[in-house]
Structures are given as C-alpha cells and as structure tokens.
Amino acid sequence: MAQRKGKYTIVFDDPPMIKSSAAIGSKKEAQGPLKHIFDVINEDSYFGQATWEKAESRMQQDTVTKALEKGQLSASQVDCVFAGDLLNQCVGSTYGLRDLGMPFVGLYGACSTMAESLMVCSVFLEAGAIQRGVAVTSSHFCTAERQYRFPLEYGGQRTPTAQWTATASGAAVLEKGDCPPFIRACTVGTIEDLGVTDANNMGAAMAPAAAMTIKHFFEDTKTNGDNYDLIITGDLGKVGTRLLRELLLQDGYNIEHAHTDCGLILYDMDKQDVHAGASGCGCSASVMCGHFIPLIKSGKLNNVLFVATGALLSPTVVQQGESIACIAHLIYLSSQKEGGRV
Amino acid sequence: MAQRKGKYTIVFDDPPMIKSSAAIGSKKEAQGPLKHIFDVINEDSYFGQATWEKAESRMQQDTVTKALEKGQLSASQVDCVFAGDLLNQCVGSTYGLRDLGMPFVGLYGACSTMAESLMVCSVFLEAGAIQRGVAVTSSHFCTAERQYRFPLEYGGQRTPTAQWTATASGAAVLEKGDCPPFIRACTVGTIEDLGVTDANNMGAAMAPAAAMTIKHFFEDTKTNGDNYDLIITGDLGKVGTRLLRELLLQDGYNIEHAHTDCGLILYDMDKQDVHAGASGCGCSASVMCGHFIPLIKSGKLNNVLFVATGALLSPTVVQQGESIACIAHLIYLSSQKEGGRV
Known part of the structure; x- marks a missing residue:
C-alpha cells in the first residue's frame, strides 16, 4: 500500500521501476545540443504520413514500439498504456496507439502529461491493478501551432516570451522490479x-x-x-x-x-x-x-x-x-x- | 492489493464505496422521464454565465459541490478529483474545478469518462494513494454541438442516427467503507x-x-x-x-x-x-x-x-x-x- 505524506504526496511502498524508455524527435531537435538523446530522429516532419496529425500519431506509436523493443517486450505483454497529448480530443494518442491493442487510459494534462502518465501508471502498479504499464506522450510543432495559434502559412510573428513546441515523443515502460530508476x-x-x-x-x-x-x-x-x-x-x-x-x-x-x-x-x-x-x-x-x-x-x-x-x-x-x-x-x-x- | 483476472479485469480486494453522488441537468433533461433523478435542474442553459463553455464549467462545479454536500463533506476533505469532458483541452473540468483547490487528475475518455474516472479513482483508493476521491464529468448540448458539428444558429438538419448531447453532469464521492454501492x-x-x-x-x-x-x-x-x-x-x-x-x-x-x-x-x-x-x-x-x-x-x-x-x-x-x-x-x-x- 502507498502511504500518503501530507496532503498532496503519495509515497510508494514497493516503488515501480522504469524498465526501458525511448525518445523520438525530428529535424529541429536533431540540431540542438541534445540530439544524441534520441533513439530515432525522423527529419521528415510528416513522418511519412499525409497530415501532421497522422504524423504525431505515428511518432507516438513509434516511440512506444521503440521503448518496448528496448525492454525486449511486445505490446501484448503490456497491461495498460497511459497516454495523452495536446491535440483536441487527444487524437495523437488515440490514433497512434489504436493498432497496438493495449488497454488504454486516456489522460489530459497538457504539457504535464509525462509526469501525469508516470504517476497514474505507478499507482496502478502499486495497487496491483496491472503488472506492466507504458506511459507516453507527444507533441508536434505543426499540429500545436495551428491548433493553438495561427496557420503555419500565415507566418505570424512570435513574441519574445513565446516558446517553440517540440516535435518529439517520450515513452517509458514501468513494472515492479529491482533495477533503477x-x-x-x-x-x-x-x-x-x-x-x-x-x-x-x-x-x-x-x-x-x-x-x-x-x-x-x-x-x-x-x-x-x-x-x-x-x-x-x-x-x-x-x-x-x-x-x-x-x-x-x-x-x-x-x-x-x-x-x-x-x-x-x-x-x-x-x-x-x-x-x-x-x-x-x-x-x-x-x-x-x-x-x-x-x-x-x-x-x-x-x-x-x-x-x-x-x-x-x-x-x-x-x-x-x-x-x-x-x-x-x-x-x-x-x-x-x-x-x-x- | 487488487487482483488481475484474465488480461483486462481488475478486481478490488478492499472495494471502494460510493459515499454520495449527484446529478444536475437542464431544461430538456427536465422534460424527460428521468426528471426526478436530478438534484438540481437549471432551466437556464447558460447557468447564469456569459458563454456556454463557462456554463458547462459552472454545471460541473455545482455537481461536485452538490455531491460533496450530500456526503457532508467539503472540497478540502477530498484528496483528489478525477475529471474530464468533451471540450477541447477538457476546459469544462479544468475551469469548473479550478476554484475548489482539489488535487486534480485530468482524464480524456470522451463519453466513457464517467466509467474511466470511477475506475482510476478506485485504483488510487485501492493503492492507498488517496483516502477519498471524486469522479466527475459533464457535457453541454451547445458546447458540443458547435465544437463537433455546426454552429447552433445554422440550424443544421440532424440525421436519424444522430444522438442528442445531454446538458448534464454527474459526480460521485468515493472512499473506503462499508456502505453500498x-x-x-x-x-x-x-x-x-x-x-x-x-x-x-x-x-x-x-x-x-x-x-x-x-x-x-x-x-x-x-x-x-x-x-x-x-x-x-x-x-x-x-x-x-x-x-x-x-x-x-x-x-x-x-x-x-x-x-x-x-x-x-x-x-x-x-x-x-x-x-x-x-x-x-x-x-x-x-x-x-x-x-x-x-x-x-x-x-x-x-x-x-x-x-x-x-x-x-x-x-x-x-x-x-x-x-x-x-x-x-x-x-x-x-x-x-x-x-x-x-
């Protein structure tokens, strides 16, 4: 059983471990100082798809597949995936994970989703509700920009306080065990x-x-x-x-x-x-x-x-x-x- | 600890109980055969607000408040609320629950959200991660119709297979205990x-x-x-x-x-x-x-x-x-x- 500390904090009695994780990025991410952290760089921002939304879905699917591969696992060995993204109705996750057949818990936490998915997955593991879970999220510059701000073709000026939405995804496989983290x-x-x-x-x-x-x-x-x-x-x-x-x-x-x-x-x-x-x-x-x-x-x-x-x-x-x-x-x-x- | 049965089912060892629940609807819901099930009927589809989105938020806030009141509880006695809705970025939940100060786990499951929120809340309880949680969701005909289909003013014809989005919200307070359900x-x-x-x-x-x-x-x-x-x-x-x-x-x-x-x-x-x-x-x-x-x-x-x-x-x-x-x-x-x- 998890213990509550104070009003907001959950401390795990049998802490889940992260068995494997993966990251995928695109062209701009490959030009930055962290280019070496990505398992896959796909310089095509369409990821071979016909639209940016499909591209984001494909990127998220590829990231989960890569994280599972690094853990020597298949999707059928996962009890539940916890996922969400920035798109309306979280379609990056839904359509990205549709073909993998894993039980699915959809989350919405905007850019807090990676922490939220790790948290909810950890609680499911602590409860014994699952034996293995995947936490994943993604964002895509082109889908986010046109959904939240302007059409890309418009070429809107960005203010100094604006941030650049990464075209990237990260996924982690969680289970009980003795290997850090x-x-x-x-x-x-x-x-x-x-x-x-x-x-x-x-x-x-x-x-x-x-x-x-x-x-x-x-x-x-x-x-x-x-x-x-x-x-x-x-x-x-x-x-x-x-x-x-x-x-x-x-x-x-x-x-x-x-x-x-x-x-x-x-x-x-x-x-x-x-x-x-x-x-x-x-x-x-x-x-x-x-x-x-x-x-x-x-x-x-x-x-x-x-x-x-x-x-x-x-x-x-x-x-x-x-x-x-x-x-x-x-x-x-x-x-x-x-x-x-x- | 919960037990897994088969590949998809989670059986609770110490099943959470639903301490109290509440439902709020609007005019059309009050004209139907289930009008008596609503704790509150607000015939004003704006719920006293300036926009439909704010109305939906207000309805969801009122429903949580009513469910807590029926359980003789205040928001500060809730460890976590699990919520989502149909609106882009789930703003019905976010802006509806913003003022209640409860730790918040955002979900996206479209119209499956009531079951999803009950499920996630139950797992948090089973894990000992929380002692009391609230599961809530809402929908509003006017926000959904214009987001998913047409401007209401357009007066679009509805096909025979179309369904009517309820303007309603339901909330349940969950904790460990011995009272059904x-x-x-x-x-x-x-x-x-x-x-x-x-x-x-x-x-x-x-x-x-x-x-x-x-x-x-x-x-x-x-x-x-x-x-x-x-x-x-x-x-x-x-x-x-x-x-x-x-x-x-x-x-x-x-x-x-x-x-x-x-x-x-x-x-x-x-x-x-x-x-x-x-x-x-x-x-x-x-x-x-x-x-x-x-x-x-x-x-x-x-x-x-x-x-x-x-x-x-x-x-x-x-x-x-x-x-x-x-x-x-x-x-x-x-x-x-x-x-x-x-």
Whole structure:
C-alpha cells in the first residue's frame, strides 16, 4: 500500500521501476545540443504520413514500439498504456496507439502529461491493478501551432516570451522490479491560475503551478532543494524559470543550484531562434525518457524531481477572456529503491 | 492489493464505496422521464454565465459541490478529483474545478469518462494513494454541438442516427467503507475501430468497443448476462444498442433481458425529437449518479455492470478521412462488498 505524506504526496511502498524508455524527435531537435538523446530522429516532419496529425500519431506509436523493443517486450505483454497529448480530443494518442491493442487510459494534462502518465501508471502498479504499464506522450510543432495559434502559412510573428513546441515523443515502460530508476513518490498537482491571459507567455502562466507543487512536496516530505541532485521542470523556458525560482525563494526554498528546465536545454537558445525556449508535451517527455532516466539508470544521478507543467487552456476560453489555468505534477525518481528522501 | 483476472479485469480486494453522488441537468433533461433523478435542474442553459463553455464549467462545479454536500463533506476533505469532458483541452473540468483547490487528475475518455474516472479513482483508493476521491464529468448540448458539428444558429438538419448531447453532469464521492454501492471490479477498455466514418452515427461506431469490453469482462470473470441484474451502457442509443446485442450474440452472450442504455432512457424517445437517443459524457454520468447508484444503494439493484462508451474522434481527424476510434470502460457495482460475481 502507498502511504500518503501530507496532503498532496503519495509515497510508494514497493516503488515501480522504469524498465526501458525511448525518445523520438525530428529535424529541429536533431540540431540542438541534445540530439544524441534520441533513439530515432525522423527529419521528415510528416513522418511519412499525409497530415501532421497522422504524423504525431505515428511518432507516438513509434516511440512506444521503440521503448518496448528496448525492454525486449511486445505490446501484448503490456497491461495498460497511459497516454495523452495536446491535440483536441487527444487524437495523437488515440490514433497512434489504436493498432497496438493495449488497454488504454486516456489522460489530459497538457504539457504535464509525462509526469501525469508516470504517476497514474505507478499507482496502478502499486495497487496491483496491472503488472506492466507504458506511459507516453507527444507533441508536434505543426499540429500545436495551428491548433493553438495561427496557420503555419500565415507566418505570424512570435513574441519574445513565446516558446517553440517540440516535435518529439517520450515513452517509458514501468513494472515492479529491482533495477533503477525507481519512482519513489509523486505529488498530485492542483490547478493554479494567477491571472495570466497572454497565450504567448506560457512560462509565466505555468510557473506558479510548478512552484505550488514543489512547495507541497517539500512540505509533505520535509525536504528542500539541497536534498536532490536535480530538480527538472518542463517546460517553463526562460521566463517561467526565473519566476519559479523567485516564487520558491519567497517561500524560503532556494532551488537555483539544483534546478534545470527541459525547455531551456532541448534547443540551442542562442542559435535556434526558439525565443523563450522549448515547450510541448514531447519536450519534457523526450528529455526525461531520452536523457535523464538513462542518467539515473546508470547511477550518474541519484535523487531527481521531475515536475512537468501544463497550461490547461483552450483557444476558446482564451478568446472568451479567461486566464490560463495551469497544473504541475511531480515525480520523485531515485537510483535507490529504499532510503533516500521519503 | 487488487487482483488481475484474465488480461483486462481488475478486481478490488478492499472495494471502494460510493459515499454520495449527484446529478444536475437542464431544461430538456427536465422534460424527460428521468426528471426526478436530478438534484438540481437549471432551466437556464447558460447557468447564469456569459458563454456556454463557462456554463458547462459552472454545471460541473455545482455537481461536485452538490455531491460533496450530500456526503457532508467539503472540497478540502477530498484528496483528489478525477475529471474530464468533451471540450477541447477538457476546459469544462479544468475551469469548473479550478476554484475548489482539489488535487486534480485530468482524464480524456470522451463519453466513457464517467466509467474511466470511477475506475482510476478506485485504483488510487485501492493503492492507498488517496483516502477519498471524486469522479466527475459533464457535457453541454451547445458546447458540443458547435465544437463537433455546426454552429447552433445554422440550424443544421440532424440525421436519424444522430444522438442528442445531454446538458448534464454527474459526480460521485468515493472512499473506503462499508456502505453500498461498492466498486468491485473494472475492465480497462481497448481502442476499437471497425471503420465507421459517419460522425452522425456514434452508436454504430461505439457498439464494437462496448461489445469487446463486455466480452473481455465475461471471459475474465467467467460470468455472463444472466449473472447481473442490469448491464447499463452509455450512450449507444437506438442504433448502437441493437448492434451491441447482435455483436455479443455472435460471441454467444445474450444480454438483451438485462441490458439498458442511458441514451435510450434519459429522454422520451417518442416525444422529445432526439432521434437515436441521448449522448454526451453527462448522459451516462447523470443517469448513473442520479438514478442507478441510488438504486444500488437502496438495495433495489444488487449486481450491475456500467459500461460507458466513448468516441475518441476529433473533427480534424474526421475531416482527414479517419474512421472513428472508440473505447468502453466497465465498472462492476454491487450492493455487497464480498461474494457476488468476482
């Protein structure tokens, strides 16, 4: 049985392990400093399909297939897949996973989906409801841009606070066992909204959600930034990163020395013209699944917090004058199954 | 610990109970034969708000608040809410629940969301990850119609196979305890797609998903239609109901004597001009939370299967020629905490 710590945090008694993970990206991701983390780079942003939506579905299917292959597994050996994405009705996931025949739990957490899917999958494992699960998400620059902002052909100017939606996907296979990394605990996010209405400044909108969830976790576990090798947020970018650190400092938590953000490291911030950084479900998913999870697996990192942030807006509510409601879910990953911080 | 039965079914060791539930509807729902099941009828389809999306959010917030009130609880006593809806980015849930401050797990299962949220909440309870949760969903005729089909002002003709999206919401409060009804088991759905492309015939598209999930449950538990007082699907309507029964007969399961569909009973099929019946997340959610859950609570029903079906399409993929991928999740509810069918 999982134990609750405080009001928001779930600590696993028999922590699930991440058996394998995979990341797929496209052309722009291959031009960045993390090009080596991708299992597959497909420079064709259509992924051989007729539309961008089908491309995103294909990318997500390929990522799950690759993660299973790295774990020497087939789809029929998976009890449940936990998936979602940014597209209306989460069709990137539905249509991407349709042919794999796995029992399917659809999630919506916008760019927090990688943390949400790892969390829900871990709880299903802890309950004994499944023996093996897959957590996956994706984003695609072209599908997201036209759905949330403008037709690509329009060539709209991007503001300095805008972030670039990654064309990428990450997937992880979870089961019980003794090989790191282990998912030791998670903190379920609350919906935070400080009134930001600028849909081109997601970092500012999401930072308060990240700050709140991290604060909840620190309070619940009586730890702080000094207890972790790395606190990885995704995807706050330049603006949100600064705000997050400021907000946590106001609560007495200094995380600067341990903090990084997936939106700041996926692309070359000087040369790739991505303004405030990367974003999209696929950004933190691929950076975690392709980069940080392997680093914990190999023992180079030991105690890591992964805090994925999502802006839960729709274009419709923004047009109706609503501010941007956001959420962040936190996953505590460790190279150790016992001991550590919880 | 939950036990897995067969490949798809999760049987709870310490089954969660439904402490309280509530249903809210609007004008058309009040004109139907189930008008008495609603805790609140708001004849104003705007629910006092400026837009339909805000109306749906308000309805969902009111439904959760009412379910908590009936359980003599406040939002601060809830460990997590599990919610989703039909709107792009699930904004009915996000913006409806934003002010309640509860930890939030966003789901997307289209009209299967009530079963999905009950399932995920039950697993969280079984794992010990939470002590109390709320499952909720909603739909609104006006938001769904313009998002999926036509502007309401257009006055488009509806085909005979079309269903009418309910303006309704249902919410249930779950915790561990000894008062019925109990959630004894659930079967996670698989994505099924037999190639239906007519977005005005959701019943036909969804029936195969319902048939597959029911078949999986019967096989996993070695039971059949004779073992249950009622098998409640939602929302297949006239067309889907006939197809479901035919599909299951082909597999040797006759459920006709025990089967009903929320889409067939919410409205007066002769007088209310709803063509093939009701649909929308709020249809099965309100019919379950307002009608059937109380009937199990009072002992008038003992062993009930709730199979909510969802069409996971988006307007975009339909325009791109895709067929309609569907899913159904199953919940086995019982008035008894032990014994019974699993």
